[in-house]
Amino acid sequence: xxxxxxxxxxxxxxxxxxxxxxxxxxxxxxxxxxxxxxxxxxxxxxxxxxxxxxxxxxxxxxxxxxxxxxxxxxxxxxxxxxxxxxxxxxxxxxxxxxxxxxxxxxxxxxxxxxxxxxxxxxxxxxxxxxxxxxxxxxxxxxxxxxxxxxxxxxxxxxxxxxxxxxxxxxxxxxxxxxxxxxxxxxxxxxxxxxxxxxxxxxxxxxxxxxxxxxxxxxxxxxxxxxxxxxxxxxxxxxxxxxxxxxxxxxxxxxxxxxxxxxxxxxxxxxxxxxxxxxxxxxxxxxxxxxxxxxxxxxxxxxxxxxxxxxxxxxxxxxxxxxxxxxxxxxxxxxxxxxxxxxxxxxxxxxxxxxxxxxxxxxxx
Amino acid sequence: xxxxxxxxxxxxxxxxxxxxxxxxxxxxxxxxxxxxxxxxxxxxxxxxxxxxxxxxxxxxxxxxxxxxxxxxxxxxxxxxxxxxxxxxxxxxxxxxxxxxxxxxxxxxxxxxxxxxxxxxxxxxxxxxxxxxxxxxxxxxxxxxxxxxxxxxxxxxxxxxxxxxxxxxxxxxxxxxxxxxxxxxxxxxxxxxxxxxxxxxxxxxxxxxxxxxxxxxxxxxxxxxxxxxxxxxxxxxxxxxxxxxxxxxxxxxxxxxxxxxxxxxxxxxxxxxxxxxxxxxxxxxxxxxxxxxxxxxxxxxxxxxxxxxxxxxxxxxxxxxxxxxxxxxxxxxxxxxxxxxxxxxxxxxxxxxxxxxxx
Numbered sequence: 001x002x003x004x005x006x007x008x009x010x011x012x013x014x015x016x017x018x019x020x021x022x023x024x025x026x027x028x029x030x031x032x033x034x035x036x037x038x039x040x041x042x043x044x045x046x047x048x049x050x051x052x053x054x055x056x057x058x059x060x061x062x063x064x065x066x067x068x069x070x071x072x073x074x075x076x077x078x079x080x081x082x083x084x085x086x087x088x089x090x091x092x093x094x095x096x097x098x099x100x101x102x103x104x105x106x107x108x109x110x111x112x113x114x115x116x117x118x119x120x121x122x123x124x125x126x127x128x129x130x131x132x133x134x135x136x137x138x139x140x141x142x143x144x145x146x147x148x149x150x151x152x153x154x155x156x157x158x159x160x161x162x163x164x165x166x167x168x169x170x171x172x173x174x175x176x177x178x179x180x181x182x183x184x185x186x187x188x189x190x191x192x193x194x195x196x197x198x199x200x201x202x203x204x205x206x207x208x209x210x211x212x213x214x215x216x217x218x219x220x221x222x223x224x225x226x227x228x229x230x231x232x233x234x235x236x237x238x239x240x241x242x243x244x245x246x247x248x249x250x251x252x253x254x255x256x257x258x259x260x261x262x263x264x265x266x267x268x269x270x271x272x273x274x275x276x277x278x279x280x281x282x283x284x285x286x287x288x289x290x291x292x293x294x295x296x297x298x299x300x301x302x303x304x305x306x307x308x309x310x311x312x313x314x315x316x317x318x319x320x321x322x323x324x325x326x327x328x329x330x331x332x333x334x335x336x337x338x339x340x341x342x343x344x345x346x347x348x349x350x351x352x353x354x355x356x357x358x359x360x361x362x363x364x
Numbered sequence: 365x366x367x368x369x370x371x372x373x374x375x376x377x378x379x380x381x382x383x384x385x386x387x388x389x390x391x392x393x394x395x396x397x398x399x400x401x402x403x404x405x406x407x408x409x410x411x412x413x414x415x416x417x418x419x420x421x422x423x424x425x426x427x428x429x430x431x432x433x434x435x436x437x438x439x440x441x442x443x444x445x446x447x448x449x450x451x452x453x454x455x456x457x458x459x460x461x462x463x464x465x466x467x468x469x470x471x472x473x474x475x476x477x478x479x480x481x482x483x484x485x486x487x488x489x490x491x492x493x494x495x496x497x498x499x500x501x502x503x504x505x506x507x508x509x510x511x512x513x514x515x516x517x518x519x520x521x522x523x524x525x526x527x528x529x530x531x532x533x534x535x536x537x538x539x540x541x542x543x544x545x546x547x548x549x550x551x552x553x554x555x556x557x558x559x560x561x562x563x564x565x566x567x568x569x570x571x572x573x574x575x576x577x578x579x580x581x582x583x584x585x586x587x588x589x590x591x592x593x594x595x596x597x598x599x600x601x602x603x604x605x606x607x608x609x610x611x612x613x614x615x616x617x618x619x620x621x622x623x624x625x626x627x628x629x630x631x632x633x634x635x636x637x638x639x640x641x642x643x644x645x646x647x648x649x650x651x652x653x654x655x656x657x658x659x660x661x662x663x664x665x666x667x668x669x670x671x672x673x674x675x676x677x678x679x680x681x682x683x684x685x686x687x688x689x690x691x692x693x694x695x696x697x698x699x700x701x702x703x704x705x706x707x708x709x710x711x712x713x714x715x716x717x718x719x720x721x722x
Binding site for chain 1 (some may be wrong): 611612613616617619620623624627628629632634636637640641642644645648649651652655670673674677678680681682685688
């Protein structure tokens, strides 16, 4: 006779359920008090210094009297909102960089509308990024600047740097996909890295939707870990419901996770077909604005950081970068976290900003 | 207490307690045996505020929280009932894997039954057409009405013999519908040829999508069954080692871990990628066909269609790009001129300034 391996006493089980619901009740009180303005994101003060179409370029207010002379421009992915790097006071890569004396700028891509459906990768790379780099350079004597790029922003920045190496002094890539045909990644497989158009007909998708809805992107990300992200996360939330501060942190993350902009149709088409399905970046076959992107032309210092438990950008996808660039000053670092943990983990917040600041300062 | 009775009691305790807590909110709590030191008035107010007035993020979290609780309870109920079924067979001498297989087969049939019923519908073209038309009813009905009336109006205007044209039109529709199955692949006839062609293509695309959706749901049903099987196997393994799961929460975490792993393994497979790809591709193909029909209806009512707007946006985008390039070129020229002007002033040479092209 095999007993069920759970608590044998139904009263104990019922007690657990009651305790569980007591926490929920306390949580309801807390949730009832919290308003949208209580979970506003963006801890650090900033000013708008340039605007173009939906894009806004911000400069964060320095926290030291004389910031480091070479500024850092943060280029985030198009897929989520960039305020993740400045989510709240104790989870802000930006704030920590400012405290270490860096001069930080950030590109906010905004929310593409139906009219932006025709924007291409050329518009983003040789248009928006190029213009933002020029604006920052002009404010700092016209010299090359540092670029800190994250996820898809890293891929775009690699293309930009290969095309305009004279404008970038040092490049930092974080959790950046380079080799898109790494089969460990579900995102790669579902995008058709093996199956091509049979896995996902990108042309039909873009023709049908125009801009790819943010909800579609969210659904794809949730489906990669459907039960952990759809059920487990909210069950774990029960444990923090009675702690208002932790609950606010959780709600800020929720806001960021589901605040996904639409993807401009033609940009999505080229990115998915050339990068995910064709894996053309490492083959040197990507063309932006008619010009080929050759990663070997990147000869400036490069710091490549990846997350060891990243299920969205598998480590081999990021690590591959070292094989293709022409730089002799190439540094590879990793952290034992997942993709999101790279932005919000306490350990990373403690160790990553000093790593970046020191690396950048050593290279003047 | 016999442990099978204990299992039933546990199921009852879980479901009844939860029901009391959440469906009979305020009145139910005093009925629960353990006293709960919570201010019910504050909690009730908080609950009302939370669900009625909270902003989207908090509301979404609340919904997810309640949905998670419901899933948790359903899962626990299924697991415990499955355990009862398995264990009762074990007591009578059957080995537990056989008992488990038998239970999961029942579960599989339940999960796959709905898609199989849909499969039967595919054999009946009339039923399919009815379902397709139902889908369009709300959107297309006004347009279909006017399309039907157009020939009559035309006849009234041109021949004066409106009733004859009406009869002709009615004849055409009756003939078309009665021969629909055989006529599906044929080019259509008459004034409404083009829109009929679009509707037929839409129907074909919708059929493809329904078939792909059916295949997808069968695949998911199989995966759910496999996940459940794995979960029960893990529990048996724990029980055989004499290990216990200390809490319901730990049990759920174990379930989430196992089910996520099973689903991820399936998601990686070539077969699943093929099935998912077919679902997404047929859905987008159907959406494209849908738009063609909607565009035709909008055109008939003098409204701009999505395609026309996209064309306009394309032209705006091209113009905007040209303007930016021109501005950049102009800035470059002005900069060069500014650079040349001081040098020319130093050397005494005249400087040709660019004509104002603004």
